[in-house]
Amino acid sequence: xxxxxxxxxxxxxxxxxxxxxxxxxxxxxxxxxxxxxxxxxxxxxxxxxxxxxxxxxxxxxxxxxxxxxxxxxxxxxxxxxxxxxxxxxxxxxxxxxxxxxxxxxxxxxxxxxxxxxxxxxxxxxxxxxxxxxxxxxxxxxxxxxxxxxxxxxxxxxxxxxxxxxxxxxxxxxxxxxxxxxxxxxxxxxxxxxxxxxxxxxxxxxxxxxxxxxxxxxxxxxxxxxxxxxxxxxxxxxxxxxxxxxxxxxxxxxxxxx
Amino acid sequence: xxxxxxxxxxxxxxxxxxxxxxxxxxxxxxxxxxxxxxxxxxxxxxxxxxxxxxxxxxxxxxxxxxxxxxxxxxxxxxxxxxxxxxxxxxxxxxxxxxxxxxxxxxxxxxxxxxxxxxxxxxxxxxxxxxxxxxxxxxxxxxxxxxxxxxxxxxxxxxxxxxxxxxxxxxxxxxxxxxxxxxxxxxxxxxxxxxxxxxxxxxxxxxxxxxxxxxxxxxxxxxxxxxxxxxxxxxxxxxxxxxxxxxxxxxxxxxxxx
Amino acid sequence: xxxxxxxxxxxxxxxxxxxxxxxxxxxxxxxxxxxxxxxxxxxxxxxxxxxxxxxxxxxxxxxxxxxxxxxxxxxxxxxxxxxxxxxxxxxxxxxxxxxxxxxxxxxxxxxxxxxxxxxxxxxxxxxxxxxxxxxxxxxxxxxxxxxxxxxxxxxxxxxxxxxxxxxxxxxxxxxxxxxxxxxxxxxxxxxxxxxxxxxxxxxxxxxxxxxxxxxxxxxxxxxxxxxxxxxxxxxxxxxxxxxxxxxxxxxxxxxxx
Numbered sequence: 001x002x003x004x005x006x007x008x009x010x011x012x013x014x015x016x017x018x019x020x021x022x023x024x025x026x027x028x029x030x031x032x033x034x035x036x037x038x039x040x041x042x043x044x045x046x047x048x049x050x051x052x053x054x055x056x057x058x059x060x061x062x063x064x065x066x067x068x069x070x071x072x073x074x075x076x077x078x079x080x081x082x083x084x085x086x087x088x089x090x091x092x093x094x095x096x097x098x099x100x101x102x103x104x105x106x107x108x109x110x111x112x113x114x115x116x117x118x119x120x121x122x123x124x125x126x127x128x129x130x131x132x133x134x135x136x137x138x139x140x141x142x143x144x145x146x147x148x149x150x151x152x153x154x155x156x157x158x159x160x161x162x163x164x165x166x167x168x169x170x171x172x173x174x175x176x177x178x179x180x181x182x183x184x185x186x187x188x189x190x191x192x193x194x195x196x197x198x199x200x201x202x203x204x205x206x207x208x209x210x211x212x213x214x215x216x217x218x219x220x221x222x223x224x225x226x227x228x229x230x231x232x233x234x235x236x237x238x239x240x241x242x243x244x245x246x247x248x249x250x251x252x253x254x255x256x257x
Numbered sequence: 258x259x260x261x262x263x264x265x266x267x268x269x270x271x272x273x274x275x276x277x278x279x280x281x282x283x284x285x286x287x288x289x290x291x292x293x294x295x296x297x298x299x300x301x302x303x304x305x306x307x308x309x310x311x312x313x314x315x316x317x318x319x320x321x322x323x324x325x326x327x328x329x330x331x332x333x334x335x336x337x338x339x340x341x342x343x344x345x346x347x348x349x350x351x352x353x354x355x356x357x358x359x360x361x362x363x364x365x366x367x368x369x370x371x372x373x374x375x376x377x378x379x380x381x382x383x384x385x386x387x388x389x390x391x392x393x394x395x396x397x398x399x400x401x402x403x404x405x406x407x408x409x410x411x412x413x414x415x416x417x418x419x420x421x422x423x424x425x426x427x428x429x430x431x432x433x434x435x436x437x438x439x440x441x442x443x444x445x446x447x448x449x450x451x452x453x454x455x456x457x458x459x460x461x462x463x464x465x466x467x468x469x470x471x472x473x474x475x476x477x478x479x480x481x482x483x484x485x486x487x488x489x490x491x492x493x494x495x496x497x498x499x500x501x502x503x504x505x506x507x508x509x510x511x512x513x514x
Numbered sequence: 515x516x517x518x519x520x521x522x523x524x525x526x527x528x529x530x531x532x533x534x535x536x537x538x539x540x541x542x543x544x545x546x547x548x549x550x551x552x553x554x555x556x557x558x559x560x561x562x563x564x565x566x567x568x569x570x571x572x573x574x575x576x577x578x579x580x581x582x583x584x585x586x587x588x589x590x591x592x593x594x595x596x597x598x599x600x601x602x603x604x605x606x607x608x609x610x611x612x613x614x615x616x617x618x619x620x621x622x623x624x625x626x627x628x629x630x631x632x633x634x635x636x637x638x639x640x641x642x643x644x645x646x647x648x649x650x651x652x653x654x655x656x657x658x659x660x661x662x663x664x665x666x667x668x669x670x671x672x673x674x675x676x677x678x679x680x681x682x683x684x685x686x687x688x689x690x691x692x693x694x695x696x697x698x699x700x701x702x703x704x705x706x707x708x709x710x711x712x713x714x715x716x717x718x719x720x721x722x723x724x725x726x727x728x729x730x731x732x733x734x735x736x737x738x739x740x741x742x743x744x745x746x747x748x749x750x751x752x753x754x755x756x757x758x759x760x761x762x763x764x765x766x767x768x769x770x771x
Contacts, residue, residue: 056295231563
């Protein structure tokens with residue numbers, strides 16, 4: 001009945017990645033992030049390092065005002081308390097009204113049935129971008145048909161893992177940057193998701209924006225790992241790499257196919 | 258009708274700044290900070306680095322006990338949720354009863370009408386110190402008359418920006434330390450506000466205490482920026498600079514006029 | 515009436531400490547930590563640095579699911595809000611049902627009567643491990659008899675200070691590692707408590723596990739302090755030291771008697 005989603009895999013050029021990074025640095029987009037309490041500070045610092053401006057209020061009666069003035073909205077379910085559950089639908093509506101891209105990061109949807117159901121309700125709202133790992137994807141979607149149905153509705157899927165896959169109706173990307181030490185620092189995935197949200201605010205092609213944003217974050221991770229002596233020194237090095245990254249750094253490291 | 262506030266601008270000596278820093282290091286004042294969730298950890302580390310002892314409980318039924326035993330209270334509105342809104346008036350009353358200085362940092366008062374109204378209610382309680390930037394000041398006060406009315410009531414105003422201005426009934430200060438890289442790290446303003454609160458606990462002249470505290474924080478920022486390769490390495494360097502700062506560091510860098 | 519608890523003090527060998535550290539690194543235990551908002555990020559990074567997997571959800575309706583899938587539960591009372599108070603009993607019951615060790619860290623029990631009463635209720639549930647300092651111990655227990663009653667019920671007590679004491683029904687440990695600079699970083703005690711919880715998940719002798727976990731954390735603190743220039747650089751160095759610690763590091767530094 002429904003046609004299979006089978007967009008062709010596109011290469012990603014270093015030039016495009018750097019161009020989008022420069023747009024973020026020039027435009028300094030405001031990103032409102034309703035994110036988990038563990039990730040807040042690191043996410044804010046990652047956004048500032050790429051040149052974006054974070055805000056993080058979760059109060060249900062204030063969040064619409066912040067989102068209306070922002071260029072992108074990120075919803076991360078890492079610690080999903082009562083206040084956040086009430087704020088999230090309000091924030092999404094405000095972003096929709098203002099025409100801003102909405103990203104959803106259904107962290108730990110595979111670890112709690114309540115969260116999985118909540119995340120599925122969010123996906124039904126057709127966010128512009130969903131970032132998740134293989135386990136979260138398996139928990140959220142019954143089968144490939146359910147995944148394709150979401151993509152057909154216009155949502156871009158960024159599935160992170162050994163190889164990162166960006167899937168959309170028009171085009172796919174396969175990315176291979178990153179470093180194992182990133183998994184030894186809390187909230188690197190969450191903070192990386194915020195980079196994608198920032199990139200989606202400066203480029204209407206959300207799949208391309210996601211591919212570029214993910215590449216920038218993972219290349220910064222590689223640059224940091226080459227300087228760090230462990231997961232502790234990785235954090236400051238990662239933020240410095242995001243801040244100082246040049247077109248040459250991207251050319252030397254970008255792995256897309 | 259009301260006289261214009263026109264205190265003369267005072268110079269700030271490096272000797273005074275270092276003397277107050279030493280008092281903080283010697284006395285190890287307890288600072289209770291009701292601050293936003295993004296800033297909590299960094300603020301606590303900044304307070305510890307200057308020799309103060311932070312506590313951060315926001316539970317409305319516990320906060321009075323913590324504030325009564327503290328030497329200063331800091332109220333920061335960065336993420337203003339339900340619990341914090343209930344805790345703040347209780348905390349202020351406890352600080353008043355114990356005779357402790359109260360500092361208010363109306364973060365993002367310009368970004369949310371609800372928050373602006375809440376902040377104005379707090380200002381009506383005549384805190385000892387209010388720290389804000391130009392945009393927050395513009396949102397909170399209709400005109401210069403409203404600012405002067407607050408100052409006449411005994412509140413010291415610390416307005417941060419390119420040039421920092423401390424305004425009080427008796428004396429003003431103009432300060433020019435700091436570094437642009439500080440704006441690329443989240444919560445540097447919030448954490449700097451906690452330094453002012455700590456300094457206000459060791460010196461009754463709140464304007465002088467604010468000028469000294471702000472100078473110490475901003476000089477540490479300059480010292481850190483001279484060592485850092487970006488906003489990531491700036492954070493550990495900033496904390497180290499606060500911890501190791503000597504009278505010589507202050508003499509070499511202090512810019513007051 | 516009740517016999518005095520007087521277990522003999524056991525030496526702790528570097529070999530045992532390293533063996534338990536390796537078990538944590540090999541097994542990668544999941545530790546669910548209901549901890550205070552100031553400590554969350556640092557605690558998660560400390561757990562990741564030793565090879566454990568943190569989760570930190572505090573939502574009362576989700577926490578049982580997370581705890582059931584975890585290998586250990588840590589309860590830290592540092593910022594005890596409404597949500598955490600509701601989540602904690604649910605989490606403890608889930609840990610008990612799953613046969614997982616429960617650690618309690620009654621932070622600031624000496625600073626608030628409400629918190630002291632809440633902590634005493636938790637102790638009545640006979641957690642496997644309680645980590646506290648001298649002041650918290652004095653606030654929680656009327657006399658030595660109350661302490662001994664808890665130990666007789668099967669709880670291991672880790673009392674931190676100049677000298678750390680691990681007390682249990684079968685054996686005691688006296689430990690002397692650590693560095694004063696650790697007290698200049700927020701949540702080092704809280705994060706150290708998470709290491710004990712992780713170690714308790716790989717070794718049924720909770721007293722031995724606590725002694726080894728505390729030694730690993732404090733030795734990492736010494737290694738970090740020897741590299742750091744202040745409390746700022748101490749944090750990344752501490753995480754790197756936990757990540758890279760070898761049997762030789764432990765042999766050279768372990769102080770137990």
